[in-house]
Amino acid sequence: MNDGKSIAGLDLTGLRRSFHAHAETAFTELWTSVAIAAELRRLGWRVRTGREAADLSRVPALPGPDELARAAERARAWGADDDGLRAVRDGHTAVVADLDGGAPGPTTAVRVDIDALPLAESGDPSHAPAREGFASRSAEVMHACGHDGHIAVGLELARRLAGRGFPGRVRLLFQPAEEGGRGARAMLAAGAAEGVDRLYALHLGLGLPVGEVAAGTSGFFANAKLLAAFTGRPSHAAHSPEEGRNALLAAAQAALGLHALPRFAAADTRVNVGVLRAGTAPNIVAADAELRMELRATDGEVCDELERRARAVLDAAGAAHEVGVRVEQIGAATTARCDPAAVRAIAAAARDVPAVTRVLDDHRFGASDDATFLMRAVQDAGGEATYLVVGASSPAPHHSPGFDIDETCLAIAADVLERAVR
Secondary structure, three states: OOOOOOOOOOOOOHHHHHHOOOOOHHHHOHHHHHHHHHHHHHOOOOEEEEHHHOOOOOOOOOHHHHHHHHHHHHHHHOOOHHHHHHOOOOOOOEEEEEEOOOEEEEEEEEEEEEEEEOOOOOOOOOOOHHHHHHOOOOOOOOOOOOHHHHHHHHHHHHHHOOOOOOEEEEEEEEEEEOOOOOOOHHHHHHOOOOOEEEEEEEEEEOOOOOOOOOOOOEOOOOOEEEEEEEEOOOOOOOOOHHEEHHHHHHHHHHHHHOOOOOOOOOOEEEEEEEEEEOOOOOOOOOOOOOEEEEEEEEEEEEEHHHHHHHHHHEEEEEHOOOEEEEEEEEEOOOOOOHHHHHHHHHHHHHEEEEEEEEEEOOOOOOOOOOOOHHHHHHOOOOEEEEEEEOOOOOOOOOOOOOOOOOHHHHHHHHHHHHHHHH
């Protein structure tokens, strides 16, 4: 098992396993970022990190100083050097790398995401990372969506292209904070998509078996993630309950109201309250409560209207219980379409890969990814984009403790992207 001090000598599977073991959540991907940047520099790519790669000035719900300090300590224990940490230790964990080919041509960008999820990994012997010794070393954090594999494929592509035998320029976008929908816009604000003619966004799994490749994706959900903080007044629950203003009840009423929001004829919608925290003791009227929710719709305007209605529900619940309510959007994604020319390029590349057994022009996503912001930015500037899915025969659902990938998908993904770029 790699100790984290260097990834330079690891093969494709070894890369994936090392990043799986060193899982880090949004904007705390310090070891991950330092390791990626060091390998890219070793390969001769021009690398941007820190504030050159991401602008966090308008990003909500960033990790605080204490969390970042713990992340830096952990990264240092895993082998990250102080020079590398200096640029990223305040949460600027994106990495942008460019390499010019041997002939004139377009600028092609490949986006891979790098963050893990706040989820405890399964220790069951049937779970390969636990059985084979590369399970997450971070308590309550794991790569449960394939981003460890995305990083490995991105670095393998960097190694294959280091000889510059391709036209134009290739830009690799290693994006933090996809989970929660904050990283893509931070990279856009730092100019990550400027000059890009074609963008390929990669995802492994999503219900496809190994050997199948979807050259395009549809059915993206726009989403808005909201945090609602309720502030009431504490009192003795038996002696003077009338003097309290119950934030817990306001939040609970809001949660029920949010799940009762109507469906829309014009789009598919989803509402989920995923977190509700409140109170301090059974005999105290709760003075504070926090509720976190996600709203999704297959149409951006419908998502905006759903958010407007959700805010009205939150405000009304606060008013009913005479407690204050503060609502903040802490993440978002939009919808996007895949361009036919980019889809054709990926499909043609996939058909040339012997291990690919089936090529689809479209795969219904049915979830959200803030790569859609990058796709739209490229398209709005006159370029093209697609979101490709490479089957991974995952034995458990994404975002679950037993999630894993069949590692033979890694070489397939690298082969497809290499052919598409060349």
